[in-house]
Amino acid sequence: MPRYNHQKIEKKWQAVWEKKRIYRALDSSKKKKYYAMVEFPYPSGDGLHVGHVRSYTAMDIVARKRRMEGYNTLYPIGWDAFGLPTENYAIKTKIHPRIVTKRNTDIFRRQLKSLGFSFDWDREINTTDPAYYKWTQWIFLKLFEAGLAYKAKTTINWCPKDKIGLANEEVVGGACERCGTQVEKREKEQWMLRITAYAEKLLSGLETVDYIPEAKTQQEHWIGKSEGAELRFEIRDMKSEMVRQAHHENFVEIFTTRADTLFGATYVVLAPEHEFIKNYESRITNYEEVKKYIAEAKKKTDIERTSESKEKTGVELKGIKAINPANKKEIPVWISDYVLAGYGTGAIMAVPAHDDRDFAFAKKFNLPIIPVIEGEMSIGDSCYTGEGRLINSGKFNGTHSQKAKSEIVKFIGGNITTQYKLRDWVFSRQRYWGEPIPLVYCEHCAKEQKFKSLGEKINPGWIPVLENHLPVELPNVKKYLPTDTGESPLATIKSWVNVRCPRCKGEAQRETDVMPNWAGSSWYFLRYTDPKNKKAFADAKKLKHWTAVDWYNGGMEHTVLHLLYSRFWNQFLFDQKLVPTREPYKKRTSHGLIMGEGGIKMSKSKGNVVNPDSVVKEFGADALRLYEMFLGPFNQPVAWDPRGIVGMERFLERVWKFCHATYNTQQGTKKPSEHTERLLHQTIKKVSEDIEHLRMNTAVSSLMILLNEMEKNREQCTGATVKKFLLVLSPFAPHITEELWQLLGEKSAKWRSVHLESWPKYDKRKIIDTTFTLVVQINGKVRDSFEVLQHATQKEIEMLAFSRDHIKQALGNIPVKKVIFVPGRLINMVT
RNA sequence: GCCGGAGUGGCGGAAUGGUUUACGCAGAGGACUUAAAAUCCUUGCCCGCAAAGGGUUGUGGGUUCGAAUCCCACCUCCGGCACCA
Numbered sequence: 001m002p003r004y005n006h007q008k009i010e011k012k013w014q015a016v017w018e019k020k021r022i023y024r025a026l027d028s029s030k031k032k033k034y035y036a037m038v039e040f041p042y043p044s045g046d047g048l049h050v051g052h053v054r055s056y057t058a059m060d061i062v063a064r065k066r067r068m069e070g071y072n073t074l075y076p077i078g079w080d081a082f083g084l085p086t087e088n089y090a091i092k093t094k095i096h097p098r099i100v101t102k103r104n105t106d107i108f109r110r111q112l113k114s115l116g117f118s119f120d121w122d123r124e125i126n127t128t129d130p131a132y133y134k135w136t137q138w139i140f141l142k143l144f145e146a147g148l149a150y151k152a153k154t155t156i157n158w159c160p161k162d163k164i165g166l167a168n169e170e171v172v173g174g175a176c177e178r179c180g181t182q183v184e185k186r187e188k189e190q191w192m193l194r195i196t197a198y199a200e201k202l203l204s205g206l207e208t209v210d211y212i213p214e215a216k217t218q219q220e221h222w223i224g225k226s227e228g229a230e231l232r233f234e235i236r237d238m239k240s241e242m243v244r245q246a247h248h249e250n251f252v253e254i255f256t257t258r259a260d261t262l263f264g265a266t267y268v269v270l271a272p273e274h275e276f277i278k279n280y281e282s283r284i285t286n287y288e289e290v291k292k293y294i295a296e297a298k299k300k301t302d303i304e305r306t307s308e309s310k311e312k313t314g315v316e317l318k319g320i321k322a323i324n325p326a327n328k329k330e331i332p333v334w335i336s337d338y339v340l341a342g343y344g345t346g347a348i349m350a351v352p353a354h355d356d357r358d359f360a361f362a363k364k365f366n367l368p369i370i371p372v373i374e375g376e377m378s379i380g381d382s383c384y385t386g387e388g389r390l391i392n393s394g395k396f397n398g399t400h401s402q403k404a405k406s407e408i409v410k411f412i413g414g415n416i417t418t419q420y421k422l423r424d425w426v427f428s429r430q431r432y433w434g435e436p437i438p439l440v441y442c443e444h445c446a447k448e449q450k451f452k453s454l455g456e457k458i459n460p461g462w463i464p465v466l467e468n469h470l471p472v473e474l475p476n477v478k479k480y481l482p483t484d485t486g487e488s489p490l491a492t493i494k495s496w497v498n499v500r501c502p503r504c505k506g507e508a509q510r511e512t513d514v515m516p517n518w519a520g521s522s523w524y525f526l527r528y529t530d531p532k533n534k535k536a537f538a539d540a541k542k543l544k545h546w547t548a549v550d551w552y553n554g555g556m557e558h559t560v561l562h563l564l565y566s567r568f569w570n571q572f573l574f575d576q577k578l579v580p581t582r583e584p585y586k587k588r589t590s591h592g593l594i595m596g597e598g599g600i601k602m603s604k605s606k607g608n609v610v611n612p613d614s615v616v617k618e619f620g621a622d623a624l625r626l627y628e629m630f631l632g633p634f635n636q637p638v639a640w641d642p643r644g645i646v647g648m649e650r651f652l653e654r655v656w657k658f659c660h661a662t663y664n665t666q667q668g669t670k671k672p673s674e675h676t677e678r679l680l681h682q683t684i685k686k687v688s689e690d691i692e693h694l695r696m697n698t699a700v701s702s703l704m705i706l707l708n709e710m711e712k713n714r715e716q717c718t719g720a721t722v723k724k725f726l727l728v729l730s731p732f733a734p735h736i737t738e739e740l741w742q743l744l745g746e747k748s749a750k751w752r753s754v755h756l757e758s759w760p761k762y763d764k765r766k767i768i769d770t771t772f773t774l775v776v777q778i779n780g781k782v783r784d785s786f787e788v789l790q791h792a793t794q795k796e797i798e799m800l801a802f803s804r805d806h807i808k809q810a811l812g813n814i815p816v817k818k819v820i821f822v823p824g825r826l827i828n829m830v831t
Numbered sequence: 832g833c834c835g836g837a838g839u840g841g842c843g844g845a846a847u848g849g850u851u852u853a854c855g856c857a858g859a860g861g862a863c864u865u866a867a868a869a870u871c872c873u874u875g876c877c878c879g880c881a882a883a884g885g886g887u888u889g890u891g892g893g894u895u896c897g898a899a900u901c902c903c904a905c906c907u908c909c910g911g912c913a914c915c916a
Contacts, residue, residue: 213835214835214836215835217834217835218834218835218911221833221834221835222834222911222912222913224915226915226916228916254916255915255916256916257915257916258916269916312914337914338914338916339914339915339916340913340914340915340916342913342915343913343915343916344915344916348915348916349916350916351916355916356832356916357832357914357916358916419915419916420915421913421915422913423913423915555910556835556836556909556910556911557910557911558911559835559910559911560834560835560911560912561911592836592837592909592910593909593910595909599908599909601909630843630844630854630855631843631844632843632844633837633844635836636836636837636909637836637837637908637909637910638843638844639842639843641842641843641856643842643843643856643857644842644843644855644856644857645856646855646856647854647855647856648855650855650870651855653870697843697844697845697854697855698844698845698853698854700854700855701844701845701853701854701855702853702854703854704854704855705853705854708854773850775849775850777849777850777896777897779896779897780849780895780896780897781897782849782850785850809883817896818896819896820849820896820897822849825849825850826849826850826897828849828896828897829896830896830897
């Protein structure tokens with residue numbers, strides 16, 4: 001028997017598979033299609049992470065099983081290669097990001113190939129390839145034309161020392177990651193995508209897809225639909241009634257989901273950014289203090305604003321009061337950063353008796369707390385946020401919250417409205433390594449007022465680059481640092497910025513911001529269907545054949561943003577009749593992170609990063625694949641344990657030896673033992689079902705149990721049994737099973753890979769056990785157990801149980817009041 | 832702070848209303864060997880030679896003949912975040 005040399009065997013079969021192209025997906029086929037997909041990696045300089053291996057192995061197993069089940073299977077891969085780390089590396093080393101990206105993708109490709117994934121490498125894509133991002137830009141222009149892209153002022157994180165804008169990720173504890181300087185907020189005009197226009201569609205679409213429940217609820221909560229009301233609070237000036245006739249509206253509009261608590265509103269709070277404040281400047285007597293607070297709020301980063309959640313801050317707008325429209329009482333007006341300008345109307349009515357944040361605020365600033373809902377509450381230290389019957393609410397006393405909501409809105413003349421938490425998507429980055437935004441600003445056309453699309457009308461002067469001029473390629477730059485005015489590095493290249501207007505041919509300037517790296521990943525699943533197409537992002541027929549993605553697995557950390565963004569793009573393209581399905585993914589699952597030893601996150605700085613290369617070299621790809629599948633429940637985070645992998649190595653060694661032993665003795669007629677046969681069929685059933693639910697850990701363990709059993713009953717184990725075992729093991733450990741299949745399998749003229757054989761079916765009649773272990777309990781405690789026939793009746797079992805010495809002894813003279821019988825499991829005697 | 836998950840032997844985990852600890856790792860004892868590695872067998876919560884008994888699924892309560900599993904409150908860890916009224 002030859003030694004099991006994983007290095008040699010794995011290399012050998014990887015070469016054969018590649019040469020024979022056994023994993024190639026066909027664009028037309030009589031077979032049913034199956035599209036399995038994993039999140040394509042960001043090719044970082046650190047190389048492949050064992051976390052990638054976890055996800056890619058699991059979907060590889062699914063894809064291999066589908067092929068064996070007779071599907072024309074697409075399992076593609078590519079590179080999501082735009083992004084900050086590469087750009088920051090370029091800034092440091094002055095090496096062009098394109099070169100770094102090439103280097104990193106070469107490493108990743110080699111690593112992925114060494115693990116034996118059944119990717120169709122003919123369809124490899126790269127988001128930084130101009131032939132790819134041409135179409136990212138093209139789709140952006142479609143969004144622009146449809147009026148879903150617009151320029152708006154937003155705040156960015158600004159490092160006053162480095163003089164650059166920072167991503168949220170680069171802000172650590174409110175300070176710049178590189179230099180530690182306190183980060184400020186700066187206003188900047190940015191391109192926005194109106195994802196909010198799709199809020200309802202994104203929400204209702206969730207009902208039509210098969211996502212893990214956590215992903216669905218996370219998305220639902222993120223979209224955050226809530227029915228509420230807009231109510232007007234009159235603003236009264238304290239100095240003189242005369243001012244009320246001034247030029248500004250003398251009311252403020254608030255949004256609430258709890259109109260039923262209106263009588264308990266004891267003050268109004270505005271977001272510091274609320275435009276109302278400026279308009280009332282002359283009438284606010286403490287305007288200096290207010291201005292100071294607004295400036296403070298602006299300085300804070302989002303993270304700071306969040307971490308300060310425990311301690312509420314705010315300033316009263318002195319000199320003005322609001323009128324509670326329900327009871328006409330005068331109440332104070334405050335500003336506080338716990339109210340956000342971007343949600344609702346940027347103003348709230350505060351009901352401290354029935355809202356936790358309002359309660360904390362009122363306690364701190366000694367504002368009155370008036371309960372208006374009957375419920376368990378003590379004014380002392382908590383508030384009641386539930387619903388109930390109204391009190392202290394005039395003629396609404398006794399009405400239930402549900403009913404009171406609409407009645408009170410009607411009573412004071414407010415509007416019932418629907419709000420979404422979802423906000424529009426900031427689509428500009430003042431960076432280099434991203435897709436250029438293919439728009440040109442033309443002063444002349446802005447004045448002309450001749451618009452060819454809704455997008456041009458909303459954004460006067462912004463003209464799309466002509467389709468035959470796409471892609472707008474990234475120009476070469478020497479320095480990648482953004483400029484100290486906060487513009488992208490592209491802004492410094494005058495020869496690139498200054499162009500002829502695509503419309504009037506006059507002098508014009510390019511947009512210098514680039515797209516976020518969410519852009520390329522928002523539609524990549526479409527490009528896989530036709531990756532080399534030069535005329536369209538993908539051919540309509542091929543899209544129809546392949547989409548939607550049947551099963552998409554990715555990280556828990558992407559269940560909100562990436563998933564939502566790509567659903568948005570796909571839904572938009574569907575509305576434009578450019579893709580055949582509304583939803584891009586039929587099924588979505590998520591894998592948990594792989595942590596370092598002891599449950600700490602793997603990171604370079606902690607030095608606990610496991611390199612798959614060394615594991616493959618020492619134990620083999622098959623052992624690594626099995627180990628990662630065996631580690632724990634797939635959807636949960638797991639800690640890496642370097643000792644565990646030897647168990648997989650031993651298992652594979654035993655498979656190797658056992659198959660060779662079978663090969664040497666398989667001549668002669670043997671009858672398989674009934675017991676082994678039953679376990680085989682049970683295992684086929686269990687592995688088949690476990691793969692569908694990604695319960696890979698229990699699938700592997702059941703394969704181990706079968707091997708243990710076959711080893712014990714070596715004499716009764718036939719070649720047919722072993723072959724079926726190899727077939728169900730093959731998706732997990734593709735290399736060793738291919739080698740052994742060639743040894744044991746049928747020899748035919750044409751070479752056949754184990755991975756293209758049929759997936760074995762189990763026989764329903766063969767999986768049923770003839771007996772089971774009956775447990776006897778007394779008052780719920782286990783006292784005895786014995787084997788009984790599967791179809792024994794309750795009477796027979798009761799007789800048997802009562803006649804057991806052990807039970808007789810335990811019961812003594814105590815009468816049994818009740819007997820609970822659970823067929824196939826237990827009998828419980830209650831005394 | 833908010834949203835979504837998770838807590839079971841020395842360790843990773845299995846069991847989703849019915850025998851807690853399958854499978855694997857580490858440990859202990861034994862077989863083979865001059866010896867070691869590898870391999871195989873046994874063992875593996877506590878008390879006990881054993882039989883018997885008792886304890887145990889983050890903590891505290893509840894529902895049930897019976898709870899790791901369902902309900903309530905709390906603690907700790909992981910992922911996400913835009914204090915969303």
